[in-house]
Amino acid sequence: QQQVKQSPQSLIVQKGGISIINCAYENTAFDYFPWYQQFPGKGPALLIAIRPDVSEKKEGRFTISFNKSAKQFSLHIMDSQPGDSATYFCAAPGGETSGSRLTFGEGTQLTVNP
Amino acid sequence: DTAVSQTPKYLVTQMGNDKSIKCEQNLGHDTMYWYKQDSKKFLKIMFSYNNKELIINETVPNRFSPKSPDKAHLNLHINSLELGDSAVYFCASSQAFGQETQYFGPGTRLLVL
Numbered sequence: 001q002q003q004v005k006q007s008p009q010s011l012i013v014q015k016g017g018i019s020i021i022n023c024a025y026e027n028t029a030f031d032y033f034p035w036y037q038q039f040p041g042k043g044p045a046l047l048i049a050i051r052p053d054v055s056e057k058k059e060g061r062f063t064i065s066f067n068k069s070a071k072q073f074s075l076h077i078m079d080s081q082p083g084d085s086a087t088y089f090c091a092a093p094g095g096e097t098s099g100s101r102l103t104f105g106e107g108t109q110l111t112v113n114p
Numbered sequence: 115d116t117a118v119s120q121t122p123k124y125l126v127t128q129m130g131n132d133k134s135i136k137c138e139q140n141l142g143h144d145t146m147y148w149y150k151q152d153s154k155k156f157l158k159i160m161f162s163y164n165n166k167e168l169i170i171n172e173t174v175p176n177r178f179s180p181k182s183p184d185k186a187h188l189n190l191h192i193n194s195l196e197l198g199d200s201a202v203y204f205c206a207s208s209q210a211f212g213q214e215t216q217y218f219g220p221g222t223r224l225l226v227l
Contacts, residue, residue, distance in 0.1 A: 044157070
């Protein structure tokens with residue numbers, strides 16, 4: 001069974017600052033690591049994902065960094081904005097016995113103060 | 115057009131009642147999911163169907179029964195509701211099972227009194 005540990009549980013950042021959320025996974029035979037963003041009262045939505053033939057993927061202000069040997073990946077939000085305030089979930093595919101279904105981290109509640 | 119829709123949006127009911135939540139996706143996806151999100155925001159998968167076939171059935175009380183009449187619909191029926199069933203239930207779909215983007219519905223907020 002895949003385990004995904006996400007930290008921190010909550011994060012408060014000033015506008016313009018950098019938000020960093022970390023995730024660690026156990027084992028996986030698959031390479032696909034997405035981050036989902038959830039606003040209050042809404043369903044989660046895919047923010048950015050990495051298939052780690054590369055160690056980093058950047059889309060606008062959002063960057064995923066992936067360290068395969070350490071089994072860790074992180075989300076960096078540059079120039080954080082109040083509109084980024086949301087809950088962020090990392091996810092990792094299962095191990096060999098549980099197939100490629102996604103297991104989600106416990107979520108990080110990000111608050112960006114104006 | 116809403117890609118993944120759920121009805122109802124809110125559901126308030128008494129303990130012991132039976133209720134259903136409906137989900138429809140118009141994305142032409144093969145795979146659909148039910149997730150439960152508790153008060154701490156933890157997202158836990160409950161079921162997944164691929165082409166109307168059940169492929170994930172997590173350790174969920176058998177009071178919960180999913181039904182997929184066709185690829186575009188996945189309903190969740192809950193018997194004998196308990197206080198601990200209060201949560202937000204999300205339906206999601208993906209093109210195929212596994213390493214694919216999952217598209218979530220808006221959620222159904224269930225409160226059991």
